[in-house]
Amino acid sequence: xxxxxxxxxxxxTALETAGxxxxxxxxxxxxxxxxxxxxxxxxxxHLGAGHPHAEVDALRRLGKxxxxxxxxxxxxxTLEPCNHTGRTGPCARAIAEAGIGQVHYAVPDxxxxxxxxxxxxxxxxxxxQLECSDAARNLNQRWFIAKAEGRPFITVKIAQSxxxxxxxxxxxxxxxxxxxxxxxxHGLRSRVDAIMVGTNTAVIDDPRLTARTPTGxxxxxxxxxxxxxxxxxxxxxxxxxxxxxxxxxxxxxxxAIVRANELGFGHLLVEGGATxxxxxxxxxxxxxxxxxxxxxxxxxxxxxxxxxxxxxLSEARxxxxxxxxxxxxxxxxxxxxxxxxxxxRG
Amino acid sequence: xxxxxxxxxxxxTALETAGxxxxxxxxxxxxxxxxxxxxxxxxxxHLGAGHPHAEVDALRRLGKxxxxxxxxxxxxxTLEPCNHTGRTGPCARAIAEAGIGQVHYAVPDxxxxxxxxxxxxxxxxxxxQLECSDAARNLNQRWFIAKAEGRPFITVKIAQSxxxxxxxxxxxxxxxxxxxxxxxxHGLRSRVDAIMVGTNTAVIDDPRLTARTPTGxxxxxxxxxxxxxxxxxxxxxxxxxxxxxxxxxxxxxxxAIVRANELGFGHLLVEGGATxxxxxxxxxxxxxxxxxxxxxxxxxxxxxxxxxxxxxLSEARxxxxxxxxxxxxxxxxxxxxxxxxxxxRG
Numbered sequence: 001x002x003x004x005x006x007x008x009x010x011x012x013t014a015l016e017t018a019g020x021x022x023x024x025x026x027x028x029x030x031x032x033x034x035x036x037x038x039x040x041x042x043x044x045x046h047l048g049a050g051h052p053h054a055e056v057d058a059l060r061r062l063g064k065x066x067x068x069x070x071x072x073x074x075x076x077x078t079l080e081p082c083n084h085t086g087r088t089g090p091c092a093r094a095i096a097e098a099g100i101g102q103v104h105y106a107v108p109d110x111x112x113x114x115x116x117x118x119x120x121x122x123x124x125x126x127x128x129q130l131e132c133s134d135a136a137r138n139l140n141q142r143w144f145i146a147k148a149e150g151r152p153f154i155t156v157k158i159a160q161s162x163x164x165x166x167x168x169x170x171x172x173x174x175x176x177x178x179x180x181x182x183x184x185x186h187g188l189r190s191r192v193d194a195i196m197v198g199t200n201t202a203v204i205d206d207p208r209l210t211a212r213t214p215t216g217x218x219x220x221x222x223x224x225x226x227x228x229x230x231x232x233x234x235x236x237x238x239x240x241x242x243x244x245x246x247x248x249x250x251x252x253x254x255x256a257i258v259r260a261n262e263l264g265f266g267h268l269l270v271e272g273g274a275t276x277x278x279x280x281x282x283x284x285x286x287x288x289x290x291x292x293x294x295x296x297x298x299x300x301x302x303x304x305x306x307x308x309x310x311x312x313l314s315e316a317r318x319x320x321x322x323x324x325x326x327x328x329x330x331x332x333x334x335x336x337x338x339x340x341x342x343x344x345r346g
Numbered sequence: 347x348x349x350x351x352x353x354x355x356x357x358x359t360a361l362e363t364a365g366x367x368x369x370x371x372x373x374x375x376x377x378x379x380x381x382x383x384x385x386x387x388x389x390x391x392h393l394g395a396g397h398p399h400a401e402v403d404a405l406r407r408l409g410k411x412x413x414x415x416x417x418x419x420x421x422x423x424t425l426e427p428c429n430h431t432g433r434t435g436p437c438a439r440a441i442a443e444a445g446i447g448q449v450h451y452a453v454p455d456x457x458x459x460x461x462x463x464x465x466x467x468x469x470x471x472x473x474x475q476l477e478c479s480d481a482a483r484n485l486n487q488r489w490f491i492a493k494a495e496g497r498p499f500i501t502v503k504i505a506q507s508x509x510x511x512x513x514x515x516x517x518x519x520x521x522x523x524x525x526x527x528x529x530x531x532h533g534l535r536s537r538v539d540a541i542m543v544g545t546n547t548a549v550i551d552d553p554r555l556t557a558r559t560p561t562g563x564x565x566x567x568x569x570x571x572x573x574x575x576x577x578x579x580x581x582x583x584x585x586x587x588x589x590x591x592x593x594x595x596x597x598x599x600x601x602a603i604v605r606a607n608e609l610g611f612g613h614l615l616v617e618g619g620a621t622x623x624x625x626x627x628x629x630x631x632x633x634x635x636x637x638x639x640x641x642x643x644x645x646x647x648x649x650x651x652x653x654x655x656x657x658x659l660s661e662a663r664x665x666x667x668x669x670x671x672x673x674x675x676x677x678x679x680x681x682x683x684x685x686x687x688x689x690x691r692g
Contacts, residue, residue: 161662162637162684163651164510172659281643291508295686296662297627299653305509307645313518316507316642320680329675329682334666336675336684338508340641 006038025266070099084113106136178333199229352384371612416445430459452482524679545575
């Protein structure tokens with residue numbers, strides 16, 4: 001018989017395990033499998049879109065066993081198992097096929113993937129929602145907001161000096177941040193569906209916006225390139241290599257997101273420049289921020305975040321170090337990197 | 347017989363131990379005591395001005411022993427033992443009185459406290475400079491520079507938002523940083539000889555500039571208050587409580603330092619505002635920086651560091667996380683705190 005304390009402990013472990021994944025088009029999810037005495041015998045997590053879901057990951061780590069043994073097992077998962085065939089098969093079916101006896105989940109799934117608990121029950125598996133689900137809901141609070149607003153999960157990248165500058169008065173900025181930070185940012189690019197930059201950044205910096213390995217090779221998965229803004233673009237920009245790019249003729253972030261949705265993107269990375277990044281932050285559309293700080297003080301030049309409408313401190317946007325991430329405050333070469341999430345809204 | 351490898355290892359341990367102290371009027375120093383087989387049997391460090399030196403700290407941790415036993419011991423210390431009676435007695439004499447047989451030190455002392463090695467030799471103790479002293483010299487590179495320039499060691503404090511702002515356009519700034527950051531900054535105040543602020547900060551913020559405990563009581567040791575600038579001060583400022591304050595009628599940081607020297611201050615804390623702090627950074631007079639970052643983006647308002655003469659990126663001032671400190675990158679409540687040292691000069 002598994003006690004309430006053991007379920008609570010399993011949920012805490014599942015929440016911690018969830019933090020090993022990356023935020024993005026899918027929510028962070030963690031799972032634990034308990035034996036009949038309530039000992040945790042396997043954990044699993046969802047690394048990100050295209051990877052196995054947490055439940056399937058935990059089942060894989062568990063290995064094969066007899067149906068009688070499996071029937072004694074309990075799974076604790078931070079989110080209701082999905083009932084949806086996307087890039088991976090539905091988790092509810094995988095759990096039923098593994099023969100797990102009971103499932104406890106923290107947060108019900110109200111998205112298109114819902115119905116997992118009902119499916120499990122139809123297969124004779126006890127599926128129960130845990131009572132204390134606040135932490136599990138908070139884990140993905142911004143993902144739920146993005147879903148509720150019918151838009152992609154949005155990551156904003158900022159690369160600045162310690163004093164919040166992105167260049168010197170003459171425009172020099174290459175490279176403010178370290179090689180380790182740039183490699184980290186390329187990892188980000190390799191996980192998103194699309195990158196967005198402003199027209200000025202596209203023209204002035206002329207970036208390729210490809211996701212490259214530290215040795216300069218292309219990652220297997222490449223982001224779509226979106227350029228936002230009304231400025232006319234020359235025809236020979238580096239980002240125009242291949243067909244996977246588009247200019248969105250607007251300065252309005254909400255209009256830009258509508259188009260990103262039409263194109264089917266679940267995870268958008270806003271790389272800048274400062275005007276575009278600031279517009280997303282000001283509109284409360286930054287679901288997470290990676291802020292790379294190079295260890296220098298420039299003392300002049302452009303600021304990383306500009307919100308001209310701010311007049312008093314209470315209008316500032318507030319964040320916290322990502323509470324799920326194990327690397328929310330790290331060193332990247334000589335730089336420091338902050339992984340931030342917006343504070344929950346009132 | 348102690349091997350070269352054991353001496354190297356002991357020096358590394360002494361360097362690490364040195365990092366447990368605070369930078370300031372005195373250099374960071376660490377010491378190890380080795381037995382006849384080369385095992386480290388005690389370590390010591392110098393916490394800061396007014397506290398026992400590293401050698402004395404190590405001897406205290408060692409405890410009492412017979413002269414014959416003491417004679418077999420070797421001390422490894424990152425800096426030549428002092429021969430100077432300041433707030434504490436000379437270390438060279440303490441080592442001789444403890445009856446230690448041999449001393450190896452990394453960096454010779456060329457200050458007014460020099461002569462320790464000669465004194466030890468005069469007492470029949472082998473005193474030898476270690477060959478590889480670069481790391482020990484780097485440990486205190488800014489302290490040596492301050493000494494060579496005949497000026498106090500200077501700590502600059504910066505409290506800002508993530509985007510490098512110190513207030514919103516309407517001037518609101520109270521409190522940008524967390525209670526934990528403010529408590530940390532009061533600890534800093536309690537260790538320095540004097541705090542410097544600009545006249546505008548003195549008038550607009552009207553700070554007391556006292557060092558207070560988290561419960562609001564005064565620390566035993568209080569800093570002298572220096573106000574720098576030519577603006578005339580009203581007679582009722584909070585910092586004018588008691589006699590330990592002075593206005594220095596200049597906008598020139600070098601002139602301000604001359605006066606701080608005349609007043610006998612070995613450790614100066616520059617608290618701001620941004621103009622004064624920036625002037626010290628621009629003049630390469632910030633020997634260390636504590637940068638507190640509150641987790642918000644303001645997007646407008648004053649910047650934390652302003653160096654109007656910067657035109658291109660190569661003119662930026664470069665730092666690194668303090669390599670000796672165990673807490674060079676930490677969380678303070680919801681804030682993050684960076685303890686920075688300037689990169690060694692060419």
